[in-house]
Structures are given as structure tokens and as C-alpha cells.
Amino acid sequence: MSHDDFLVAPLHTPPAYAAVVERIQRALTLGLLVPGDRLPAERALSQGMGVSRVTVREALRVLQGEGLLVTRRGSGGTTVAPNIDGLRGADSGHEERVREVFELRLALESTAARLAAERHLEVDLDELTACQAAMARSTDVHSFRRADSKFHLTVARMSGNHLLRQAIEDARAVAFSTLDRRSFTPLQRSSIHDHAAVLQAIERREPPAAADAMMLHIVRARAEVESILSHTEQERALHRRGERTP
Structure with missing residues (x-):
């Protein structure tokens, strides 16, 4: 690949929610978040990561779909699932x-x-x-x-x-x-x-x-x-x- 080809190659920018998913997955993988831990509120995650609350919600939905997070009805809180060994x-x-x-x-x-x-x-x-x-x-x-x-x-x-x-x-x-x-x-x-x-x-x-x-x-x-x-x-x-x- 020439330097011109390198410079004009198309950029592939992942959606914003993917970065939030990756950040939370990294915390899970490193053991900084463990089963039963409650995540910060959507507003805190949104402000801390500099993304919209819609983006945070989409990321949480993805992680819930993978069985890594669960939402407690009533309290409205999101916690780490009891068994996250599937992440490995x-x-x-x-x-x-x-x-x-x-x-x-x-x-x-x-x-x-x-x-x-x-x-x-x-x-x-x-x-x-x-x-x-x-x-x-x-x-x-x-x-x-x-x-x-x-x-x-x-x-x-x-x-x-x-x-x-x-x-x-x-x-x-x-x-x-x-x-x-x-x-x-x-x-x-x-x-x-x-x-x-x-x-x-x-x-x-x-x-x-x-x-x-x-x-x-x-x-x-x-x-x-x-x-x-x-x-x-x-x-x-x-x-x-x-x-x-x-």
C-alpha cells in the first residue's frame, strides 16, 4: 500500500454506544466490576463518558442481551449479572x-x-x-x-x-x-x-x-x-x- 492509498482509505467509525460497551466490558474483564455490583446511574455514566443518555441506554441493552448486566425492576438500577464467566x-x-x-x-x-x-x-x-x-x-x-x-x-x-x-x-x-x-x-x-x-x-x-x-x-x-x-x-x-x- 502506498502512502497515498493509506491516506485516502475510508475510515470506519464505530457507533458511540460501542465505545461505552467496550469501556464496561473492560471493567468487567479486569475485575473492577464484579457480580452484584451496581452501575452508576445513566446520568452519571452519560456525563462521565461525554455521551448522550440514549447512547448509554443502547450500550446497556447490548450488555443485557449478552447476559452481562441485569436490570432490577422497581429500583431501576443496573447490576452485573451473577455469572459473567462467559465473557472469557x-x-x-x-x-x-x-x-x-x-x-x-x-x-x-x-x-x-x-x-x-x-x-x-x-x-x-x-x-x-x-x-x-x-x-x-x-x-x-x-x-x-x-x-x-x-x-x-x-x-x-x-x-x-x-x-x-x-x-x-x-x-x-x-x-x-x-x-x-x-x-x-x-x-x-x-x-x-x-x-x-x-x-x-x-x-x-x-x-x-x-x-x-x-x-x-x-x-x-x-x-x-x-x-x-x-x-x-x-x-x-x-x-x-x-x-x-x-
Whole structure:
């Protein structure tokens, strides 16, 4: 394609409601919205996203049609459906994609931790400490996923690099879409210490230690997730063989 062809190629602009759908789906995928959460009112969503209330309603209708949101009659509120696991891809057992995602996270999030240790403000530390405390208090997978995402996205924001922050959000969205709920249960038990080490290094303004702590955390998480997915694939293989047995 020549540069002239590139410049005059037609633009394909998606409808406004599609952007709202994508924003809410991203929050669901990252675990920032969990089953039972109530969404802000239409007016708040409209003002916050800079779109009309008609656009918001259309987006909510699409998400309700996909079974991701439910509307409570009487209260008029919209909440996240009890079971949103269908949002994840069917290829959750593909180890190759998991490997790629974690390799990307190693590069991006260790850099973010190093920059956060150099550039953070005290108010940032308060928020990061609250995220780590929420993880320690979490009693179920959904509350852990929410706190975990907030922790990592807060570190990304503290880096002061907007492109890096967006790349980390994108990588984590791919990671979450690749995994299912069971993959987070062992992480819930093992990562509390890892996150505390990242927080401590950032608080002390020790960039190399912060990067190392984040890398160690992601390497451990990758090993645990790969072990779970391998076991899941073995179970599926046994089930398939059982179905073929006369």
C-alpha cells in the first residue's frame, strides 16, 4: 500500500454506544466490576463518558442481551449479572497465549514499578497501600481480582507514563480474558507477600528493588497459572477419552 492509498482509505467509525460497551466490558474483564455490583446511574455514566443518555441506554441493552448486566425492576438500577464467566474466551487453556501475556507483563510492569519508585507522590502511596490491604482482606475470588487489578493499575498510573499505563491495562485485559475464575484461587493465597514487597520498594524509592519485586511476583504468578491450566487440560483430555470409551 502506498502512502497515498493509506491516506485516502475510508475510515470506519464505530457507533458511540460501542465505545461505552467496550469501556464496561473492560471493567468487567479486569475485575473492577464484579457480580452484584451496581452501575452508576445513566446520568452519571452519560456525563462521565461525554455521551448522550440514549447512547448509554443502547450500550446497556447490548450488555443485557449478552447476559452481562441485569436490570432490577422497581429500583431501576443496573447490576452485573451473577455469572459473567462467559465473557472469557473459549481458548482459556492455550498455554502459548498465557506465555505471551506474561512475557509482556514482565517487560511492562517491572518498568512501571521502577518508574513508580522514582516518581510517586505520597497520595499515590496511600492509594497503593489501600489496594494491598484490600487484597489481604479479600475473602473471595471476585474481591481479590478487583483489589489485584487496582493495585497493578495504580502502579501503572504512578509511573507517570500514559502510554505505559494503557499498555499495562491492555495486557492485563488479555490476561484476564485468557483465564477463568479457578486460576485466581492460588494467586489469592500466594501473592499477598509479593505485593507487599512491591509496595515496600516503591515506598522506599528503590527503583531496582521495585522492578525486581514486580518481576518475581509475575514469574511466580505465571508458574502457578500454567500449572493450573496444564491440570485443567489433562482433565479435559481424560474426559474426552472417557466419552470415546464404548
